Amino acid sequence: MYKLYYAPGSCALASHIALEEAGAAYTAERLDFKANQQNSPEYLAINPKGRVPSLVTDRGILTETPAMLAFIAQTFPQAKLAPLDDPFAFAQAQAFNSYLCSTVHVAHAHKGRGYRWATEETSFADMKRMVPNSVGACFALIERGMLRGPWVMGEHYTICDPYLYTIALWLEGDSVDLATLPKVADHVRRMSERPAVKKVMAEQKA
Amino acid sequence: MYKLYYAPGSCALASHIALEEAGAAYTAERLDFKANQQNSPEYLAINPKGRVPSLVTDRGILTETPAMLAFIAQTFPQAKLAPLDDPFAFAQAQAFNSYLCSTVHVAHAHKGRGYRWATEETSFADMKRMVPNSVGACFALIERGMLRGPWVMGEHYTICDPYLYTIALWLEGDSVDLATLPKVADHVRRMSERPAVKKVMAEQKA
Numbered sequence: 001m002y003k004l005y006y007a008p009g010s011c012a013l014a015s016h017i018a019l020e021e022a023g024a025a026y027t028a029e030r031l032d033f034k035a036n037q038q039n040s041p042e043y044l045a046i047n048p049k050g051r052v053p054s055l056v057t058d059r060g061i062l063t064e065t066p067a068m069l070a071f072i073a074q075t076f077p078q079a080k081l082a083p084l085d086d087p088f089a090f091a092q093a094q095a096f097n098s099y100l101c102s103t104v105h106v107a108h109a110h111k112g113r114g115y116r117w118a119t120e121e122t123s124f125a126d127m128k129r130m131v132p133n134s135v136g137a138c139f140a141l142i143e144r145g146m147l148r149g150p151w152v153m154g155e156h157y158t159i160c161d162p163y164l165y166t167i168a169l170w171l172e173g174d175s176v177d178l179a180t181l182p183k184v185a186d187h188v189r190r191m192s193e194r195p196a197v198k199k200v201m202a203e204q205k206a
Numbered sequence: 207m208y209k210l211y212y213a214p215g216s217c218a219l220a221s222h223i224a225l226e227e228a229g230a231a232y233t234a235e236r237l238d239f240k241a242n243q244q245n246s247p248e249y250l251a252i253n254p255k256g257r258v259p260s261l262v263t264d265r266g267i268l269t270e271t272p273a274m275l276a277f278i279a280q281t282f283p284q285a286k287l288a289p290l291d292d293p294f295a296f297a298q299a300q301a302f303n304s305y306l307c308s309t310v311h312v313a314h315a316h317k318g319r320g321y322r323w324a325t326e327e328t329s330f331a332d333m334k335r336m337v338p339n340s341v342g343a344c345f346a347l348i349e350r351g352m353l354r355g356p357w358v359m360g361e362h363y364t365i366c367d368p369y370l371y372t373i374a375l376w377l378e379g380d381s382v383d384l385a386t387l388p389k390v391a392d393h394v395r396r397m398s399e400r401p402a403v404k405k406v407m408a409e410q411k412a
Contacts, residue, residue: 092266123329
């Protein structure tokens with residue numbers, strides 16, 4: 001039995017969907033970010049970084065979305081969530097996820113979490129103004145060259161798909177117009193129709 | 207035969223060392239960042255993100271350090287650069303590398319690449335002032351809870367080690383005092399004594 005710590009609206013959604021798609025036995029534990037629960041002593045004992053997601057397993061605790069997604073794919077091979085027998089194809093999937101975590105998510109985070117990298121209100125405002133452009137540029141690259149369609153890696157649904165979906169849900173709040181990104185928009189629609197996604201979204205919104 | 211595109215002083219060093227440790231047949235191609243070669247049409251055709259590293263293989267091009275490191279470990283299993291037969295241990299190694307790419311490298315990048323996330327000189331200066339604290343906090347976590355010693359994952363050298371070494375080399379320039387990080391300092395010293403590291407450092411400095 002796995003236990004996933006998440007916060008609604010966070011990137012933990014990707015791992016939540018992957019656990020559901022894999023048919024894993026898990027529970028999902030919500031953290032209240034408004035009450036700063038991610039920085040409570042109890043949660044810092046689970047994840048000293050004070051972030052979500054965290055995945056409690058019988059071997060110990062895992063963090064970091066790309067690592068958790070690969071773990072879920074490898075632990076539930078029958079779900080075929082990654083090209084596990086092909087190191088090159090697996091690396092392509094991992095490269096996509098790495099780009100999402102280190103570049104796309106980071107660009108987005110400058111909208112509301114500028115205090116991670118600066119101290120002045122004027123800097124926060126400057127960062128915030130740039131988000132539509134920086135996130136927009138990332139998604140232009142994704143639209144043009146990374147998202148093969150219908151799924152990220154092509155014909156097969158993989159661990160890249162719930163992660164892209166998760167971050168694409170932030171586009172409206174980041175003032176990036178989905179209408180300029182037809183492949184991404186189609187991907188969001190396809191994702192939202194999957195039973196696993198419907199179930200997880202309902203749980204996170206409950 | 208692989209071809210690695212790198213720039214001296216960049217995170218491409220991690221993959222360069224890993225290729226050398228793996229005994230891979232490769233060549234290393236240097237880009238001149240001062241001449242903005244990473245944004246030349248020729249290089250953008252290889253990596254549209256305009257970043258290093260890129261790894262040209264006979265199957266196609268790979269990017270993103272954590273993905274390339276896992277690829278090298280999986281492609282050269284005899285080098286034992288990752289716990290390939292244990293998804294949980296592999297995920298722990300990947301989580302460490304994901305933290306380096308999405309949090310530690312990003313904190314560092316605010317020293318000289320603030321233009322990725324803001325437009326004003328005052329913001330760049332503000333970001334720059336925070337780097338010793340933000341990078342320092344990341345490395346305090348690494349020192350306290352992530353670096354098991356003597357290697358990142360404990361007794362066995364893995365793909366986490368050249369990546370940590372690469373980023374630890376930036377600490378002096380980031381005004382983080384290595385003397386406050388004895389385990390990290392010991393790791394840097396151990397790494398610098400490895401023949402593969404000596405060879406790659408000499409090549410990158412030539």
